Amino acid sequence: MSVIEVSHLTRDYGHGKGVFDLSMEINAGEVFGFLGPNGAGKTTTIRHLMGFIRPRSGFCTIEGRDCWRQAAEIQRNLGYIPGEITFFEEMNGAEYLRFLQRYRGMPDAGRTAELVERFELTLRGKIKKMSKGMKQKIGIVAAFMHDPDILILDEPTSGLDPLMQNRFIELIQEEKARGKTILMSSHMFEEVERTCDRIGMIRAGKLVALDSTEALRQQYLKSYTVTLDDQEQAADFARDFGGKQEGCRVTVSARQTLEEIFLRYYGGDV
């Protein structure tokens, strides 16, 4: 069953910017990776899903609700990390999270304490003075604090150090195991490879690839067969390079990383 549905979404900003006849569905319990170069339309799509902007044609729904008309109802069960995090800068971290808790009408602090500990977040000090990474961590806590079933994450690990990126990937994997539906845009191929079931690639506002992570890789699987002098060498070669031996012949497959596949699609514009 699809939880997030984008249907023939079109929004033309002129100069080839925007999204054009974009359709995709994200199923319950799925982690969906949304890839594309800057300006391809990822954030525009996400703004439509969040109900910030009205589709000029087409529509999008979350849990069957229209993203524009029923935004507030959708938000009850949704967590969001914006691409560019800006908060009420004169508050400190703790004040901000407490404000959000009450503003959202949460009965208690939810997962706040656990997440703050997990990401080693320092809540003292004004948000204005915080580093990009620290602001990003606050954004993560704000998106997960109410334990929503649906998550829309726009480049969630930008600004995080590798250790924290890893903790974030672990969090996503846990949430996936708990059955959450997640849409994640990213430039970090490793995090997408480690978490996403399916991937949609967008270019100039159009979807150019939409498939499971595994299928995308299979599609670009290259095999080489080499013939060696004798069977013994062939056996060694097969062991060292993980190939299949048939007499003196060994077939090895080169799996491309997602990054290489991505670069194939975007060639010139990245």
Added chain:
Amino acid sequence: MVNRTLYFRELRGSWKLLVIFAGVLTMYITMIIWMYDPKMAEAMEQFEQLMPELMAAVGMTRTEDSLISFMSSYLYGMILLVFPMVYTIIRAHGLVARYVDRGSMAALLAAPVKRTSICLTQLSVLVTGVLLLMGYATVLELAAAGALFPGELDVAALLRLNSGLLALQLFLAGFCFFCSCLFDDARYSLAAGAGVPVLMYLMQMLANMGGKLENFRYLTVFSLFQTQSLIQGEGAGWLGTGVLLVGAVLLAGAAVVVFFRRDLPV
């Protein structure tokens, strides 16, 4: 409809500014009332004779010798018009347009709170600030007049005057809030939200100078605040006040509708 958490947080955000403006009003109101002294009045009359146009422009022309008309000349021509207006301009801009421009509106929208509710909350914060300033000014005027010139002030006339002033300030608040909700770019919100009221005040100044310039009063909402009529309790004063109030409500309504329907690039 109003989100209490947001309301109180924004009220806290208005606090500093309110204190500053209340301070400025305190200084002027007490000073002007204290000057209602035959000797000081003579000094003001000399000013009037020296620069009649300038004094007229800021409404400082005397009609009769009562404390209320003295106050209406020296407080209600500029000080009580301009200072609350500046507060309104700053705050209206900060409550919506600045958040949209900076992107922090996204944090407010990414919650189960309706847009209408966000907008009405911010509007109530703005209106609360205006009410607090006007309420404070009224109490201070009554206190200062009561302390310095007991029994001299026509309290009913003052209240009529201040209800007209409140209507004017609410109209300006409605206009500034509408601009704040309308534009994507904070610069445009500020240019329109501050520019138009300031221009209107300048027109009022020209109109005050009399002669042919008086026709400028048809181009400014400030002329709907008719101090003389309100002091006398005449119909024209109430009519102006009513028009301003209706305008304020229409502008506020338009602001909410615009904010509800528009794209927010956050």
